[in-house]
Amino acid sequence: MIRVLQIIDTLQAGGAERLAVNYANELRNHNVVSSLCATRLEGPLLSSLDNEVGYIFLNRKSTLDIGAVLKLRTYVLKNEIDIIHAHATSFFIATILKIVTPSLKIVWHDHYGNSEFLDKRRVLILKFCSLFFSQIFSVNSILEHWAKKNLWCKNVSYVKNFPVLNKSEHDLTTLKGESGKRILCLANLREQKNHIQLLEAFKVVIKDYPNWTLHCVGKDFKDQYSTLFFKKIEELNLGRKVFFYDTKSDILNILKQSTIGILVSKSEGLPLALLEYGFAELPVICTNVGNCKELISDKSYGILLNNGKSYDVAEAIIRLVEDESYRLESAKKFSKKVSKEYSKHTILKDVVAAYSSIK
Template structure:
């Protein structure tokens, strides 16, 4: 079995991290594991195992013939059997398959927005050519079964690698007063993550507990959404308590310095940030969106989205109750290591792929 992960970018994000996780996991188990980044490289490139065959297309537009031919040549040369196409990369996978009919496609759906507004017409037609679909939560599986045409739809949890490639990074500390209660949000700055909800909650928290600080770690496009968040911070005079970090490779080190992990999202798929929080031993507060309730269960505090008052109350509860906070963190860490690890999830996926390739 020879499998290629297809992903548009290697900038830190959930789908991008999972593409790397799958490529690295396959490289330990099969003779040919590959990853193709179609449009833009990024920090995650350094986390790809040396055993993974890598290709960068530098694709300029949707119908980039040069990139298509380059990928087709790579597939033929390396005798690749199956594409695991993450998110929107399914289109390029389909273009290659039309010229190599025996090539199989498994589409990996990481969609984390409002499913009621999702466009499906073109995807429904394309799905006739998918041998299988993987979804990251149960709602996406139900949506695919109802709206698409692939006969094999499976829900597999996202997972964390059993062993991480050590990427040399410049160690740094979380900003602000080191003795503050450090709340960390690991999420790229985009509307679905609803950082404004968190900032409004933190405004309340800071008035009650002045020793709190908020640390926002994730890609900053410096767009209108980013400007809105930073304007709010200035207007509420929280510049010395709220810190923006952008994308960084030393996420693990920053998590180990935090006291609490939070996600205030309006919508999600299955956020890897929750798994990272759990593995780092952090207590967690997050919104009841996507697969978050299933991941967290009773081992954290769940709040409704777009409700900064309830979010602030939940965070303050953990600040005030050290024992409950530590117990929840320990239980969540155990759950993540047992139920969301590579050794637990990946064998099911590998078996699914082998079944598809036998057909």
């Protein structure tokens, strides 16, 4: 059996973090001895990790935290780990570990969310580290092509994200507002996610549809963008129409209470939230970024916007609000597509095959 350790910097509720936990949990069903390492920070996703999955927390304090590297090396040797599957920015500590433990193999999973702005990506350190990678998995075709062009790893492939949503037995969230009239935006409070345009669009929507509400679920980083978001709610007088819930672990429960799923990001890889909307059979609105067009390939699957400008977003929401028949039909078709083309079993079978091919 292959022994694989997933590495992620935190267990906060972001897309890359959720995917790392999903891999750690689900690979056990594919003849893999599975473990997970959080390098810098734990978080709510820790409760989602199966008891049978090995776990180590490094509490890494700096980029070159030698104590954290030695702690990780001890764990790897003790548990006879064959492959390190490093997600996002955790590639650096994985590379250091490879240098001091040459027999290890590194798979790097590129979740880079700003795939529309790759010209601004810092590449020098990543390019050096890519010399030590046996395989690169990219979450969309744009990142796949970029890695082939800019990095020094010979094996690069696009691997689809997949949704895994389990029932939560505690800390269940109750969404405010009227049932059947809730719009959900599942996205951390980052500028890339374009919440400000969404708020401006929603202000237009409630002029004619005042009973509808907007529900934002995601991490609040308490930064400048967060301040701007809450000021915008106040400025637009949306305090009784827009609700923010911060990080939540009962995502399936939240999806079941929602009516429409929306993402108006300026850039994405392949957003896990969009797959989760499909998993829960929600009608969707999404901007045409990353590989989102692969999911919403025509209007029968949902509404794909060429930009996230307020007026266009408002028009899209109003269409779904007014046309219940289209809402239901597109949601059902989108859900079937996600189930068929983004099946965890098919994707993980290919991932394990890639693991096995590493020499």
